[in-house]
Amino acid sequence: MTSAHAPFDVARIRKDFPILEREVRPGVPLVYLDSAATSQKPLAVLDAMRDYNERHNANVHRGIHTLAEEATALYEGAREKVASFIGATDSREVVFTKNSTEAMNLLARVVPLHPGDEVVITEMEHHSNIVPWQLACERSGATLKWIGLTDDGRLDLSNLDQLVSERTKVVAFVHQSNLLGTVNPVATIAAKAHEVGAIVMVDASQSVPHMPVDVATLGADAVAFTGHKMCGPTGIGVLWARLDLLEELPPFLGGGEMIDEVTMAGSTYAAVPHKFEAGTPPIAQAVGLGAAVDYLSDLGMDAVHAHEQQLTSYLLDGLHSVDGLRVIGPPTMESRGGAVSFILDGIHPHDVGQLLDESGVAVRVGHHCARPACLRYGIPATSRASLYLYSDTADVDALIAGLGKVRSFFG
Amino acid sequence: MTSAHAPFDVARIRKDFPILEREVRPGVPLVYLDSAATSQKPLAVLDAMRDYNERHNANVHRGIHTLAEEATALYEGAREKVASFIGATDSREVVFTKNSTEAMNLLARVVPLHPGDEVVITEMEHHSNIVPWQLACERSGATLKWIGLTDDGRLDLSNLDQLVSERTKVVAFVHQSNLLGTVNPVATIAAKAHEVGAIVMVDASQSVPHMPVDVATLGADAVAFTGHKMCGPTGIGVLWARLDLLEELPPFLGGGEMIDEVTMAGSTYAAVPHKFEAGTPPIAQAVGLGAAVDYLSDLGMDAVHAHEQQLTSYLLDGLHSVDGLRVIGPPTMESRGGAVSFILDGIHPHDVGQLLDESGVAVRVGHHCARPACLRYGIPATSRASLYLYSDTADVDALIAGLGKVRSFFG
Amino acid sequence: MSAPQLESLYQEIILDHYRKPHHRGLRDPYEAEVHHLNPTCGDEITLRVHLDGETVADVSYEGHGCSISQASASVMTDLVIGKPIGEATAVHEEFLRLMQSKGELEPDEDVLEDAVAFAGVSRYPARIKCALLAWMAWKDATAQAVDQTGGSE
C-alpha cells in the first residue's frame, strides 16, 4: 500500500495545517501534542467545507432543484468515501452521527437487553463507552461486567472465559485506549464474544485516525469513531455496523429523513442508514470528513501509522530519560499507539500542563474521560502527550525540554 | 429596536452570501427560494468557523493549554450569544444539540410519561415533532392526541378544552409551520396547557430565524431550533428550556463532558447544560451559530421580520395572479410567515419543481416532512417557495415568470 | 423552454404518454392487484396483472403522480402486454439498468422502444423512483400472479 504514495514528508505535511504556524503568545510557537483530544484540520478539509457552503449548500434528500441534488450527491458521496476508507463493503453500513459518543449511545439504546442479560466492557474505556451501558443496564435490568487491567496497562484477559458467557449480549471495548495508548486484541475478544452470540462493538475513536482499520476483517459487528480526531471537523461521527444488524435494530431518534410513511396512526421507517439519521444531518461536516479520509488515503494509512510508531518510540525514549517520570500504560512499543500518559513524581499534572503551556507545549491533563482506569492505577490524573501525522521530533524535543523546566521550577 | 440598525438594504445584504451569485448552469443564475429547508450562510459565519479551525481549534473543557482555553471560551461564548439572542436570562438554559430534531427527541426521551398520560401535538407538525412523541408514547403507554386544522391552514382550537386535560403532560406544537407558513398563538395554547400543569414545548425551527423570539415572554417551557435555518451551519441545534426543568430531567446520552464522577459502581452527572451534552460538542458549529446570531442581531430581527413580511405579501399577490394556482395555508398575511405552499391545477409538484429548476428557481416539492397535514388537505405534495432576509422582489418575479412557463409547458 | 437538460428529461414521447396514457383504468380479469406508493412524493399506483399461461395478457392501472411516473406506467404497459413473462422481465431489467446508468448508457431501442425516452431521467436521482414506480408494481403483481396460477415455470 505505502508504495503507491509519495514518501512521508512531515515538513511538507505540516504546511497543510495552518494552525501549526501559530504562536500561543508572542514569540512562543505552538507545539501541539493533544491530538488524541482533537486533531488539527488540513486546508483540504477546510476548503471542501467552505466550497460546500459557498457553492452547493442545500438540504439533502427529497429536493429536486440543482443545489439539493448537488448537496445530496456530496453527502452520500462522503458516505461512500468513509465506507471505502474502513473497508465496508456497503456504504449503507455507514451511519453518520454527531460524534463517536452518539454512535455508541445509539447502539446502547437500540440493542435489546433484558434482566439477566450481561454487557461486558473494560476498565480502560472512555466514559462514552461506559455511561451509555450503565444507563442501558439501569433501564433494562441487565448487568454490567468489567474486564480488568494489568499493571502495565493491558487488558487482563485471564478470566475472559468466565466474564463472557451465554448471558452476554454485548461486548464493547476500545481498540486503542486514549489514556494508556494500549492497542487491544480485537480478534481474540471478538472470537470469544461470537462464540456466545454476543454483539461486538469496538470504540475505534483512537484507532481509525491512526492505523489502517478494515471492518471486513476486524471481527467487530459495530465500530464507532469521530470526525474531529481524524483531520475532519467537529459535529460528525460514524457508526459502522453490519448491514443485517442495522436492519434488525429499531430506530433511535425520530423525525425528518428517518421515516418512510408518517400517519397519525403511526409511522414506518426508512431503510438503513437513513433510519438512524433523523433530522437534517451534518452535511457540511460529512463533506469535510469525506475530504479528511481523502487526505488520509492520499498519505496512506500505513505510512501514517509507520510515522507515528517511529515518533512514539522517540517520545517514549525521551520520556524515560526524564527523572522521576512514570509512564502510565505500556512502557514499550509493543501494541501501543501514540498517546502516552505519564506522571511526574510530586508534581501535579495540572502544574505540569500549565507550565508546559508556558513553553507553548499543549498536552492534556486530567483523567481523560477514563476515570475508572485512573482509579485502577491509583492516580487522580495524568499528563498526556499524543501524536498525529503532523507531529515531528521537534515537537517531542520541545516537550522533553519543557518537562526539564517543569522539574526545575517545582524542584 | 429597528432604529438602532442600518436601514435594511437587501442588495448590500446579498453580497454577504456568495452562493447567491452562483449560476446553477451556464447562463442560469440561482434564484434561491428554499430557505425553509435550509438558509444560506453569510461570509461572517464562514469566516468565523474558518478562523476557529485555523487558529483556535482544540477540544473544549478540562483543557488548560492555551488553545483549549480559547476554544472553551469561544464555545461557551457562543452559548451566551444564543441565550441573549432569544432572551434567555441564563445561558445554562441553552443546550447545544446536533439539530432541532435531536432537541425535540431529547425532550421526548427524558420527560417522564406513564400509561394514562397524554401528549398533545397538532396535525401541522413536522415529522421531527411527531415521531419522537409517537415513540415516547409507544414506550410509555401514554396516548398521543392531535389538535386538528381548519380549511384555511390554522389550528382548530375549538376543542382545546377537551383535548388538554389533567391527563396532559406535554403540549408540543410548531410556532411557525414549515408547510403552511401559519404562525400559531403560543400564548393561548401555553396558558391552557399550564392550567393543567403540562410542559409546553414549541418547535421554533421556523420562527427563531425569521422573527424576534423572546423565550422569557413566549410562554413555552422549552423551545427547539436549528442552526442551519438561521444563517448558521449544519450540525448544530438548540434546546432551550427553563433552568429548573432542565435540572430535574434525567440525562439523555451518556459519555464524556456530561458526567460529574464515573466509577464502576455508577456515575453522577454534570450540572446543566453539560449534563445534556455528551461527547465532543459541535464546537466549530457553535462558533458559527454565534456568528450567525451576531449577524442577525446586527440586522435586527424586527427589520428582518418586516422585510420578510413585505416580501411575503408581494409573493402571495404574485401567486394569486397565476391561473389555476391554489395556496395551501393562510391565503392572507394574517399570522403567517414567508413559507408559502401551493399547488398548480393538474400539474404535479415534482414537475413544477423540475421545470422551475430549469429557470434556476429553487423551490422545494413534496410533503415537506408534514405528511399528516398534506393528508388533511387531501394532497400528496405541494411546491413551496420560502423567503429569507436575502430574498428580494426579483426572486419572486423569477418564480412567477417560471410558473407561467410551467403552465405553458404542460398546458 | 430550451435548456438541453430539460429536453432530455421531458422528451416529447414522455409528454405524449402523460397526456394520453395507454391502458389506463382497472380491468377484469386479473390474478393479482397491488398498490405501490412512493412516500417521498406521494406518487401512487394500483396495478392489476392478468396472465394467460406464460403470457402477460393484460396490465391495467389507476394512480396519480408526476408526468414521469404516469408516462412510465403507460409506456410499461405497451411494452409488457402480450409478451411472455420471461421476455417482459428482461425488458424490466433493461429498464432498471438504464435508470441506474446516470445517463451513461446508450439504451437499447430494440428492447425498450418508447422507454428509451426515459434515458435522461437517470441523470436526475430524485426522479428515478418516479420512473420505476409502475415497473416495480408490475414486477410485484406478476410474481403474485405467478404464485396464484400455480407457477408457470
Place this chain on the structure above:
Amino acid sequence: MSAPQLESLYQEIILDHYRKPHHRGLRDPYEAEVHHLNPTCGDEITLRVHLDGETVADVSYEGHGCSISQASASVMTDLVIGKPIGEATAVHEEFLRLMQSKGELEPDEDVLEDAVAFAGVSRYPARIKCALLAWMAWKDATAQAVDQTGGSE
C-alpha cells in the same frame, strides 16, 4: 521561566505555601468534617472546622492536588483561623469575587493578605476551581458546624 503570565499565576507566595503548607493535618476537636472533590482534575480535600462560639477556632485538612489548590488551602487557613465567623465569611466572599474577576479586579490586600497572590489565577478559567476547592469545603464545613453547635447567630 520568565513569561509574565506564568509569574502572575505561580507567584512566589503560592509556591511557598505549596512547599510548606500551614495548618496541614487533621486535628481534634472539630464539629464538622467534609470531603470535597474536583472530579475534573481529581483534587481532593478533607477538612475539619472547630468553632469556639462565634469564632473559627481551628481549621485542619488533608488532601492532594495541584500547587494552586494546595497553596490555596494553606492561605485560607491562615486567613480564617481566629476570626469571627462573619468576618471569615466576608474574606471568603472577597476571595470569590477575586476569582470571578477575570483578572480585572485590584484585590484588597487588607482583607485578603497572602491570598492576593491568587489574583492571576482568575485569568485561567480551568484553574479557578482549584483555588476555590478549600474555600468551598471550609464554607460547607462551617455551615454544618454552626448547625451542629445550635446556630451561633
